[in-house]
Amino acid sequence: MKRTITNLGSYTLAELLDDPEFMAWVMNPNEQLDAYWAMQQNNYPNLVGLIADARKLILSLKFEQQQMDKLSYESLWQQIAQQTATKQFQRPTVAIWIKSMAAAIVAIAVFGTAFYFYTNRQIEITTGYGQTKHISLPDASEIILNANSTLKYPNNWNKEETREVWLKGEAFFKVNHLHQQGKLTKGDFFLVHAGNVAIKVLGTTFNVNQRRHKVGVALMNGKISMEIADKKHQALILKPGDLMVYDNKKDSILRELGNVHAKMAWKDGLLIFEQLSAAELFQQLEDNYGYKAIFKNPAIKSKKISGTFNVNNYDDLLKGIEIALGISIKKDEDLHQLIIQ
Secondary structure (H helix, E strand, O other), X not given: OEEOOOOHHHXXXXXXXXXXXXXXXXXXOOHHHHHHHHHHHHHOOOHHHHHHHHHHHHHHHHHHHHHHHXXXXXXXXXXXXXXXXOXXXXXXXXXXXXXXXXXXXXXXXXXXXXHHHHHOOEEEEEOOOOOOEEEEOOOOOEEEEOOOOEEEEEOXXXXXXXXXXXXXXXXXEEOOOOOOOOOOOHHHOEEEEEOOEEEEEOOOEEEEEXXXXXXXXXXXXXXXXXXXXXXXXXXXXXXXXXXXXXEOOOOEEEEOOOOHHHHHHHHHOEEEEEEEXXXXXXXXXXXXXXXXXEEOOHHHHHOEXXXXXXXXXXXXXXXXXXXXXXXXXXXXXXXXEEEEO
């Protein structure tokens, strides 16, 4: 299910029921989600009644599912069999009762199936160009999703199974450490799927960038395992400060030199460049803002740029880059291009 960034004050009941964060709060509440939705109700008083109605509906469905699970279909059919053995003159009534009971069982089964798929569906959260999104997962882990990115995860997480998410684009992860003591279990692990790469952690802080056939992982603290799906490469154990990049086209893994904090600066509204070529710079900007760079002078691609730039305003960012590289950038809104010369 896709989650789009919307003004909550204009929500209808249907839109509220379709909001993955609202569903996560009702089905798996925690202090952070309680505070978030309390704030939204304070900001948008018209939501109070809608939220009450939506919660009542969702929780009633959940209750019906629990009640349904307690029914014994075998017992019901035994009762039906006993009734069919009664006297001949009772058969018409029994036949009606059998049909009614069978219809009820079918209805319960259909409802149960529908509710199962509804509660176990996969949530999908997407950001547009120039947007970021803060996400709280059911286990209280936190994610900041960068622009032009998609994150998917199951609506209901089984505490006995590995926590899993699927990323396309870029995200910063702050994973909640669940293991307390004793032997590690599957439920203690957190797994990020990004292209052909799987990043397994217990609880740590790191950044994943999956764009243009490459997957880059930058580890701030803790320890993570980086594995390639084809099993040709041994799993790599990263330590704080490590920058690793898997190139899908070349099927190679390289350790990069650089500042881990620079790789994660985007989450704070900054871009930090360290001798980055103009060609790579404008590829990054295209990934995040959607404007394709057209170089009128190819020699500009090899120019290097260093420095820290604020990304709160795209036009101001381009102006800063113009000055730093000594170039001219013209933004073509119609073609969604940057003309560089």
